Amino acid sequence: RLAAGVGHEIANPLAFLTGNLEWLEAELPRHRAQLGAGSASPEQLTGALDGMTRAVREALEGAERVRRIVQQLKIFARGRDDEPALAMRVTDAVEIAIEMARHETKHRAQVVRAYGPAPQVSANEVQLAQVFVNLLVNAAQAIAPGAASTNEIRIAVGADADGWATVAVSDTGAGIAPDVLPRLFEPFFTTKPVGEGSGLGLSISQGIVQGLGGEIRAESTPGAGATFTVRLPPCAGATPLPGRPALTPPPRARRILVVDDEPLVLSMMARVMGTWGEVRTARSGREALALLREHRPFDVVVCDVMMPEMTGVELYRRLQTEAPEQAARFVFVTGGAHDPAAREFLDAWAGPCLLKPVDLERLRSTIRDRRW
Numbered sequence: 001r002l003a004a005g006v007g008h009e010i011a012n013p014l015a016f017l018t019g020n021l022e023w024l025e026a027e028l029p030r031h032r033a034q035l036g037a038g039s040a041s042p043e044q045l046t047g048a049l050d051g052m053t054r055a056v057r058e059a060l061e062g063a064e065r066v067r068r069i070v071q072q073l074k075i076f077a078r079g080r081d082d083e084p085a086l087a088m089r090v091t092d093a094v095e096i097a098i099e100m101a102r103h104e105t106k107h108r109a110q111v112v113r114a115y116g117p118a119p120q121v122s123a124n125e126v127q128l129a130q131v132f133v134n135l136l137v138n139a140a141q142a143i144a145p146g147a148a149s150t151n152e153i154r155i156a157v158g159a160d161a162d163g164w165a166t167v168a169v170s171d172t173g174a175g176i177a178p179d180v181l182p183r184l185f186e187p188f189f190t191t192k193p194v195g196e197g198s199g200l201g202l203s204i205s206q207g208i209v210q211g212l213g214g215e216i217r218a219e220s221t222p223g224a225g226a227t228f229t230v231r232l233p234p235c236a237g238a239t240p241l242p243g244r245p246a247l248t249p250p251p252r253a254r255r256i257l258v259v260d261d262e263p264l265v266l267s268m269m270a271r272v273m274g275t276w277g278e279v280r281t282a283r284s285g286r287e288a289l290a291l292l293r294e295h296r297p298f299d300v301v302v303c304d305v306m307m308p309e310m311t312g313v314e315l316y317r318r319l320q321t322e323a324p325e326q327a328a329r330f331v332f333v334t335g336g337a338h339d340p341a342a343r344e345f346l347d348a349w350a351g352p353c354l355l356k357p358v359d360l361e362r363l364r365s366t367i368r369d370r371r372w
Contacts, residue, residue: 012065016059027052086124088235090167091157098155104137104140111152120235121233123212134202136155164233165233167229169228185206212233257279257280257281257291258273261284263283272360284308286310303331303332305346306335306336331367332346
């Protein structure tokens with residue numbers, strides 16, 4: 001269900017992203033021909049440029065929506081039950097859940113956020129997000145589709161009188177019958193039709209919350225919706241999850257090597273970064289190693305992590321021995337480290353590492369402003 005829902009969520013922005021780009025591909029040669037023939041007036045050209053600008057902006061909006069979905073999937077993909085609990089904001093897990101459950105909620109209700117001050121909690125982000133995904137999906141399925149504008153799923157985050165973090169998920173659905181309410185958290189108990197529910201979602205959610213030292217409870221009035229409230233103890237004295245490192249003043253990079261095995265990614269990166277300095281490209285770790293041996297020094301090496309034959313990690317380690325001054329100038333980019341050794345390396349990596357699809361403004365500031 002998650003895969004099908006995410007596929008649907010990606011299909012919509014992808015439709016207007018590709019549609020706009022195909023339109024631009026057809027329009028540009030036509031206007032180039034008019035320019036060559038001198039048959040277009042300044043007003044016509046201005047109108048054409050305005051239309052193409054709007055198409056580019058819409059395409060970028062579609063790409064940004066796809067990027068957000070992909071990033072949320074990566075968080076789920078790399079999450080494991082054995083990952084340590086860290087100090088975190090409950091709203092971070094809630095936001096992941098809202099994105100992942102959007103395919104269930106958007107046709108049934110408006111999702112309303114009511115975020116107040118709440119203490120940090122000690123939790124595994126992916127597990128906690130799983131709890132909220134279950135609650136959001138259940139809330140959505142309690143509401144008949146077709147009246148999303150008049151129904152509501154409200155997520156209220158705050159703190160109770162004991163100083164615990166609270167997250168309450170309320171819906172305007174049909175409510176829960178009094179005889180069902182006490183059995184909600186029983187394994188394999190479900191009121192959903194065959195094939196629509198296993199009866200494990202709430203049971204698993206309760207296990208996760210109790211494992212964090214918290215509690216989850218349900219309240220409902222038949223015909224007037226339901227509210228599920230999660231309470232979690234505060235994480236005393238813990239530090240928050242690390243954010244972006246502070247960027248330091250120039251010098252500006254002038255010679256840049258970009259390494260990526262995907263030709264179109266490499267072409268895009270070279271095109272964008274060509275205004276930042278002199279750019280050389282390599283489609284493999286081995287090609288990059290040859291360029292570095294022949295043409296170094298480079299001010300910055302922007303390198304993909306996972307590549308065939310020689311990974312970015314292997315290239316970096318070779319340079320630590322052969323040219324440590326170049327190894328010190330690496331910026332890694334990755335679409336996901338599936339190899340255990342690469343993943344272990346990135347977990348310990350203290351330098352810049354950007355996720356694909358790359359935020360170009362962040363890449364720009366990292367390259368231009370980092371003190372190497």
